[in-house]
Amino acid sequence: MEMVVVAPPAPGRLEDLRRRFFATPLQAVVSLACLTIMVFLVWKLLNWAVFSAVFTTSGGPEACQAAAGACWSVIAARWRIIFFGLYPYEGQWRSALACVAVVVMTVLSCIPAFWTGRRIALVWGAGTGLFYVLMKGGVLGLAHVGEEAWGGLALTLFIFVTTCLIGFPLAICLALLRRSELPWISRTTGLIIDGVRSLPLISILFTFAVVLPFALPQWLQGDKLYRVILGSALFFSAYQAEIVRGGMQGVATGQEEAAMALGMRYWQRISRILLPQAMRNAMPATINQFVISFKETSLVVIVGFFEILASGNAAYGTGEWRFAYVEVYAFIAFIYFIFVFSLSRYGAFLERRMSVSER
């Protein structure tokens, strides 16, 4: 007699559900209880945020406060201050354009086709240049706006992007110095990295913003904003340097030997063989560091900058909207989420892209 081998039929949806969540009576009870709690919470949240919420400013703060749900009219009434901070009203279109410039620059430099030295330099030069001209003005008929008046989303993005632009190359330099064969170089670098890492970011920002002007001659000081960015870039680079170093340790020693045997010089080995592989290894930790840095931009408020979180405080800070702080914070959390989520999705894209050539 002939044996016919048939694969067992794949369980249907319902059968699958039953096996996973209702296998025993106890499991069924737990599943049902969890489901009830979840439905209840989701319904409460939706009811607050959507069904009973007020979206228009027509009724003013009083009508809004009387409503059972969220009062989104605070966003409709005060969005300008959240996005633009103290930036002059008539120039806020410039601040908006500047945000677009930074976002476009970031998106472009995330596309692999732009990863050549010249293109990336072009994108970054144009992006930061455009941002600076738009924000600062004083040329092309744009009214001059000092750095002390910059604020909101534009300031947050600017601090984040410049921190990364300065901090990332610095991190790579530190990581390379740290693996130098000369002990006095590697140890000094290690000491600098550990020194910076042992300080809280707040104290570094404070030092760069307030203490440094006493130590530096006038012409070297620059605006407080740029000193704060330098401090935050230094902090970023100390952590990122360790991430890059970890990535380098994951690259087999044979890789550098093969490159040497092929006659490549130091910088060719570093840029073509070592770093591309090290950055691949370091990718998840790097994305993590970017996310942390993005959120840490909110600390600049202690040295007097109105980035997006501080602007949010100002948005509900006026008497009439004082009750609506939850809505403002929820809105700002949403903005943070958009940026951080994009970063992590981009990280996932890079990992997928690289998995082809994995060992």
Next chain:
Amino acid sequence: MTSTNSTGEPALRIENLDKYYGTFQALRGINLSVQRGEKIVVCGPSGSGKSTMIRCINRLEQHNGGRIVVLGTELNDDVGNIDEIRREVGMVFQHFNLFPHMTVLENCMISPMIVRKQPRAQAEATARHYLEKVRIPEQAMKYPSQLSGGQQQRVAIARALCMQPQIMLFDEPTSALDPEMVSEVLDVMVTLASEGMTMICVTHEMGFARRVADRVLFMDGGEILEEAPPDEFFTSSRNERTRQFLSQVLGH
């Protein structure tokens, strides 16, 4: 610095070479001269210094005493000399060491392009020529991880050849391979030998040594104990340790 192509100058001359790792002496007074077109097979037990010796030839290891003259250029601390020698000396490693983030073709093109400054089209033509030669032209667009060990090692040979070196060093090229893949790599090496390449191979493949070697060296304890043409080496070895080693290698 002397000229690279003076006639009569051997491809490689090693005199009284010493190498230490800390206080351990890995090489003791090695003397070796290799003529152009000569094929040398180096064998010996593990830890005998064979790999260290050939890694000194392209300065992957720094020697502590004696002289190494490659193609008329002395290896010393002069970075220019080191670069010049590495351009002319190809190396194939036990573990292939292909660049995993590049395709096979890019592996073969990168060094000619950035070290020899060849235009892309020329580098690609050369790369395809040598991939054809090692019989895997169809794998050009794949990544190393998608190939078998034997294929990877053949790519590694092609990659070294793309620099059009005058000397090829092989550091146990078949030791990390599954047995059924050894012959495809050895075949490529035999072809290369028949075309007159100067080759120094550290290997335990005694059949290969018999077929292509002009001389076989036996090393132990950081010294060259025996040096003879293969016939003589395998049949009438004078040295007790060589005979013992050969009986172990050929025993099965």
